[in-house]
Amino acid sequence: MKLIWLQIYSASDKESYSLVLSEDLSAFGYFQRSTVREHLVFASRTSCTRCPQGTRITIALKEVPYKCHCYRKINGLAGIVISDNEYPDRVAHSLVSRVLSEFEKKFQNDTWNKVEKDENFDFPKNAELLQEYQDPKEADKYMKIQQNLDDIKEIMHKNLEEILRRGETLDTLLQKSTDIGEVSKMFHQKAKKNNQCCQWY
Numbered sequence: 001m002k003l004i005w006l007q008i009y010s011a012s013d014k015e016s017y018s019l020v021l022s023e024d025l026s027a028f029g030y031f032q033r034s035t036v037r038e039h040l041v042f043a044s045r046t047s048c049t050r051c052p053q054g055t056r057i058t059i060a061l062k063e064v065p066y067k068c069h070c071y072r073k074i075n076g077l078a079g080i081v082i083s084d085n086e087y088p089d090r091v092a093h094s095l096v097s098r099v100l101s102e103f104e105k106k107f108q109n110d111t112w113n114k115v116e117k118d119e120n121f122d123f124p125k126n127a128e129l130l131q132e133y134q135d136p137k138e139a140d141k142y143m144k145i146q147q148n149l150d151d152i153k154e155i156m157h158k159n160l161e162e163i164l165r166r167g168e169t170l171d172t173l174l175q176k177s178t179d180i181g182e183v184s185k186m187f188h189q190k191a192k193k194n195n196q197c198c199q200w201y
Contacts, residue, residue: 002027004066005040005082006095006130008103008123009048010112011072016048018118020103022127040082043068048078056096058089071096076113077104091136099129 004024009016018041025033043061051057051072059068065085069092072078079096102125103112112121133139 001087001134001136002084003081003087003092003095003130003134004084005044005080006099006126007044007080008099008121008126009045009078009080010115011048011051011076011078013049016045016078017115018045019112019115019121020123020126021120022130024130044070044080044082048072048080051078056093058092067092069093069096071100073100075109088136091133091139095129095133095139099126102129 002024004027006022007018008020009018011017023037023040025036028036043059047057047059047068047070051070053072053076054074056069056071059070061068061082066082067085067087067089069081069083069089070078071093077100079100081092081096083092103121103123106123106125107121112119
C-alpha cells in the first residue's frame with residue numbers, strides 16, 4: 001500500500017490553485033517522473049475544481065492502479081491524496097481531513113482564499129503527514145483517538161470521466177490544460193492509440 005501525493009488547493013468551480021504539494025514518486029523511473037507529475041497535477045486540479053463543495057469523492061485513474069481522494073470544504077479549501085488501489089479509502093480521507101485541519105490552524109482563511117495563482121505555502125506538516133500515513137494500520141490507530149476530525153460517512157466513488165461537464169472529453173481538457181506539457185500530451189495520445197498499460201486516462 002502506497003501514498004504518492006498529498007496536495008492542498010484553494011478551489012472554486014472555475015479554477016483551483018495549489019497551496020502546498022508533497023509527493024513520493026520514487027516508484028517511478030527518474031525519466032518518467034516529470035510526465036507522471038504533470039498528469040497527477042492535471043488529475044488533482046480537475047478533481048478539486050469539479051468536486052462539489054462539502055463533499056468527498058474517490059476517483060479511479062483509468063488504466064493505472066491509482067486513486068485520487070478529494071475533499072472540498074464549504075469554505076473552498078480542498079485536499080487531494082493519491083494512493084494505489086490497495087490503500088483504504090477511509091484512511092486516505094482521514095488524512096485529507098487532518099491535513100486540512102492542520103493547515104487551517106496555521107493559516108487564516110483570508111491568507112489562502114485570495115490567491116490567484118499556484119503558491120507554495122510554508123507548511124512542512126504536509127510532507128510529514130504523507131510519510132506518517134504510509135502505513136495505514138498505524139495511521140488508523142492514531143485516527144481513532146482524533147475526535148475533532150470530520151466524520152466520514154459517505155465517499156462518492158467516481159472515475160475522472162464522470163466528473164467532467166456535459167460535452168467535455170478528457171482529450172479536449174488535456175489539450176487546453178496548462179499543467180500538461182507538449183511531450184506529455186503526445187505521450188497520452190500515443191498511449192491511448194496503442195492501448196498500452198501506461199495509458200493514464
